Amino acid sequence: MENVFSKLIVDWYYTHKRDLPWRNTKDPYLIWISEIILQQTRVEQGYDYYLRFVKRFPNVDTLASADEDEVLKYWQGLGYYSRARNLHAAAKQIVMQGTFPNNYEGVRALKGVGDYTAAAICSFAYDQPYAVVDGNVNRVLSRWLLIDDPIDSNPGKKKIQEAAQLLMDKQHAAMHNQAIMEFGALQCIPSSPDCNSCPLAGSCMANARGMVDTLPIKTHKTKVSNRYFHYLFVKAGDSTFIHKRTGNDIWKNLYELPLIETKEAVDEESFLALPELHSLFNNVEAPQFRLLQRNVKHVLSHRVIYADFYEVIVPSGTESLGDCKKIKIEDIHKFAVSRLINQFFSLIL
Ligand code: SF4
Structure with missing residues (x-):
C-alpha cells in the first residue's frame, strides 16, 4: 500500500527544505556532531557553531585527542555544556572501539546519545528504519492524528513513537525522517501554522476539529x-x-x-x-x-x-x-x- 503520508511530506520537503551542511553527508561522525549541536538549539544559532566545530575537529580522532578545555571553548555560548563533555567522552569511546558504531544499539550506547539521536544517526547515515521523534515530530503527529495524551506522558510518548514508526517509509528512512522534521520546523509550526497551504490539511484531524492550537498537550511544566x-x-x-x-x-x-x-x-x-x-x-x-x-x-x-x-x-x-x-x-x-x-x-x- 502506498504510504500517502510519507509521500506528501517528502514531496513538500523537496520544494521547501533548507540547504544545511549536515544534510549533504553520510558521515556518521558529522551527523552525530550536528545532531548534538542542534539539541535545544535553533538551526540559525547552531549553523556557525557546527562549521567551526567540524573545521577544528574534522573527525573522531581529532576530537578524542583534544583537551576538554578546548572542546568547551568551541562550545562557548551554546549552553547545555554537558553535551560537549559527553561528545568528548564518546569520541574517546569510539576511538577505543576502533570505529564509529554502525547499528542502533552501538550508537545508543555512546555517552549523551538518547533514542532520538540514535535514530537520527542510524537513519541519516545508514538509512536504517528507525523513526525519529523530536519536538517537531511530536507536533506534526499529535495534530495530524489528534493524539491528545500529553506528549510528555508515557502513553503519549508510546502512541507517538508507534505512529512515527508505522508511518515511516522504511525504504527511504533518511529522506522520510528529514522530511517530517523539516515539515514540523517550517510548516506545522507551534503557533498559528498556515493550514490552508498544508499538503496534509485534507487528512489532518486537528485541522478538521479546530484543535490545531491546542495540540500538542504537555503536562509537566519545568520547575524553575x-x-x-x-x-x-x-x-x-x-x-x-x-x-x-x-x-x-x-x-x-x-x-x-x-x-x-x-x-x-x-x-x-x-x-x-x-x-x-x-x-x-x-x-x-x-x-x-x-x-x-x-x-x-x-x-x-x-x-x-x-x-x-x-x-x-x-x-x-x-x-x-x-x-x-x-x-x-x-x-x-x-x-x-x-x-x-x-x-x-x-x-x-
Ligand atoms: S493542517 Fe495544519 S495542523 Fe495539520 S499538519 Fe498541516 S499545518 Fe499541521
Missing part, C-alpha cells in the same frame, strides 16, 4: 528556581583570578570569576558583610570593593540566575585567592566561560 550569584572581578595589576566550576552543577568544567552564591537576594551592604567574602580575602591586604553591575538576569531552562558583579582591587603582588588561578586579564578569552561571564567581559573590557 532562582539563584543568586555574586561574581568578583579581582584586579591585581594586569592580572585577575578565575576558577573552574566542578561538581554536579550548571556550567561544569567552565571557568568563571570567583563566585559567592547566596540563598536569596542580598543588597551591597549585606554582601560586603558576608563571612565567606571575608574568609576568601583573609590573606589579602586592604581589598577595595565596588559594585559594577547589579541584578543581571540570566535565564536557563531550569533556573533564573540573578548576578551581581563586583570589582575588587587588590595589591598587584597578590598571588593566591582561595582555589583560584591567577591569569593575565588579556588572556581571559582563552578560557571557556558561560555566556553570562562572557557578556560581562564584553561590557567592561
Whole structure:
C-alpha cells in the first residue's frame, strides 16, 4: 500500500527544505556532531557553531585527542555544556572501539546519545528504519492524528513513537525522517501554522476539529528556581583570578570569576558583610570593593540566575585567592566561560 503520508511530506520537503551542511553527508561522525549541536538549539544559532566545530575537529580522532578545555571553548555560548563533555567522552569511546558504531544499539550506547539521536544517526547515515521523534515530530503527529495524551506522558510518548514508526517509509528512512522534521520546523509550526497551504490539511484531524492550537498537550511544566550569584572581578595589576566550576552543577568544567552564591537576594551592604567574602580575602591586604553591575538576569531552562558583579582591587603582588588561578586579564578569552561571564567581559573590557 502506498504510504500517502510519507509521500506528501517528502514531496513538500523537496520544494521547501533548507540547504544545511549536515544534510549533504553520510558521515556518521558529522551527523552525530550536528545532531548534538542542534539539541535545544535553533538551526540559525547552531549553523556557525557546527562549521567551526567540524573545521577544528574534522573527525573522531581529532576530537578524542583534544583537551576538554578546548572542546568547551568551541562550545562557548551554546549552553547545555554537558553535551560537549559527553561528545568528548564518546569520541574517546569510539576511538577505543576502533570505529564509529554502525547499528542502533552501538550508537545508543555512546555517552549523551538518547533514542532520538540514535535514530537520527542510524537513519541519516545508514538509512536504517528507525523513526525519529523530536519536538517537531511530536507536533506534526499529535495534530495530524489528534493524539491528545500529553506528549510528555508515557502513553503519549508510546502512541507517538508507534505512529512515527508505522508511518515511516522504511525504504527511504533518511529522506522520510528529514522530511517530517523539516515539515514540523517550517510548516506545522507551534503557533498559528498556515493550514490552508498544508499538503496534509485534507487528512489532518486537528485541522478538521479546530484543535490545531491546542495540540500538542504537555503536562509537566519545568520547575524553575532562582539563584543568586555574586561574581568578583579581582584586579591585581594586569592580572585577575578565575576558577573552574566542578561538581554536579550548571556550567561544569567552565571557568568563571570567583563566585559567592547566596540563598536569596542580598543588597551591597549585606554582601560586603558576608563571612565567606571575608574568609576568601583573609590573606589579602586592604581589598577595595565596588559594585559594577547589579541584578543581571540570566535565564536557563531550569533556573533564573540573578548576578551581581563586583570589582575588587587588590595589591598587584597578590598571588593566591582561595582555589583560584591567577591569569593575565588579556588572556581571559582563552578560557571557556558561560555566556553570562562572557557578556560581562564584553561590557567592561
Ligand atoms: S493542517 Fe495544519 S495542523 Fe495539520 S499538519 Fe498541516 S499545518 Fe499541521
